[in-house]
Amino acid sequence: xxxxxxxxxxxxxxxxxxxxxxxxxxxxxxxxxxxxxxxxxxxxxxxxxxxxxxxxxxxxxxxxxxxxxxxxxxxxxxxxxxxxxxxxxxxxxxxxxxxxxxxxxxxxxxx
Amino acid sequence: xxxxxxxxxxxxxxxxxxxxxxxxxxxxxxxxxxxxxxxxxxxxxxxxxxxxxxxxxxxxxxxxxxxxxxxxxxxxxxxxxxxxxxxxxxxxxxxxxxxxxxxxxxxxxxxxxxxx
Numbered sequence: 001x002x003x004x005x006x007x008x009x010x011x012x013x014x015x016x017x018x019x020x021x022x023x024x025x026x027x028x029x030x031x032x033x034x035x036x037x038x039x040x041x042x043x044x045x046x047x048x049x050x051x052x053x054x055x056x057x058x059x060x061x062x063x064x065x066x067x068x069x070x071x072x073x074x075x076x077x078x079x080x081x082x083x084x085x086x087x088x089x090x091x092x093x094x095x096x097x098x099x100x101x102x103x104x105x106x107x108x109x110x111x
Numbered sequence: 112x113x114x115x116x117x118x119x120x121x122x123x124x125x126x127x128x129x130x131x132x133x134x135x136x137x138x139x140x141x142x143x144x145x146x147x148x149x150x151x152x153x154x155x156x157x158x159x160x161x162x163x164x165x166x167x168x169x170x171x172x173x174x175x176x177x178x179x180x181x182x183x184x185x186x187x188x189x190x191x192x193x194x195x196x197x198x199x200x201x202x203x204x205x206x207x208x209x210x211x212x213x214x215x216x217x218x219x220x221x222x223x224x225x226x227x
Contacts, residue, residue, distance in 0.1 A: 004153075032213035043115075043202055043218035044154070051212050089153055093213040098144065098167065099204075101153035 002027045006090045006102035013080055013109050021075040021105045023064075023090035031094035033057075033066050033073040038087045038104070047075075047088070085109045115219035117203050123225045124193055131189045132222045136205030143186050144216060145178055146202040154202055160186060161208065193226045200224075 007022040032051045036044040048057035053068035062077045073090060090102040116135040124130050136143050141162050146154035158168045162183040180186040190197055200223050204216035
């Protein structure tokens with residue numbers, strides 16, 4: 001069945017450091033891939049998405065490229081800020097069905 | 112549009128009591144999802160609706176859980192005879208399905224349930 005695996009956290013970085021959060025997936029069909037972000041006490045907010053292989057999703061300085069050959073969708077940001085501290089979830093959706101989420105990666109950015 | 116709304120935001124109940132949560136999706140969205148999230152975990156699928164039809168229900172969901180979307184707009188999730196293990200954040204999400212691609216879902220802020 002469909003599933004998402006993402007790196008365990010927490011990830012602790014200093015401000016302006018480079019961020020990578022790894023995400024790999026298993027899916028039937030042709031999934032769309034998503035990154036969601038969750039701030040404390042809040043629901044999930046869509047950060048970026050990619051709907052087909054080789055697409056790059058980007059938003060607020062974050063990027064992720066849909067790599068079909070490696071079944072990956074790693075999240076990157078060149079220079080993190082304290083305000084980026086949150087939990088990040090990788091997700092997939094295929095065949096117009098439900099979403100599958102990874103277990104989340106907590107990011108702590110220190111000033 | 113104010114996005115997906117959930118009510119209440121917080122609910123504390125005694126074990127054995129029934130609770131009901133409400134979700135109002137984005138107005139034109141025809142699909143509605145319920146997920147449950149426990150501390151340190153990703154959202155776990157419960158059920159989803161296309162308009163008023165419940166298309167899938169998780170096998171992990173016991174008979175104590177029931178969801179409705181009677182007119183294809185708002186939805187309710189009821190938990191009967193609550194147990195301490197039901198304590199979690201209950202998330203509702205909605206999306207507009209046109210059949211063209213796997214679109215994103217928009218989430219509400221969740222209802223945090225604490226069973227004491």
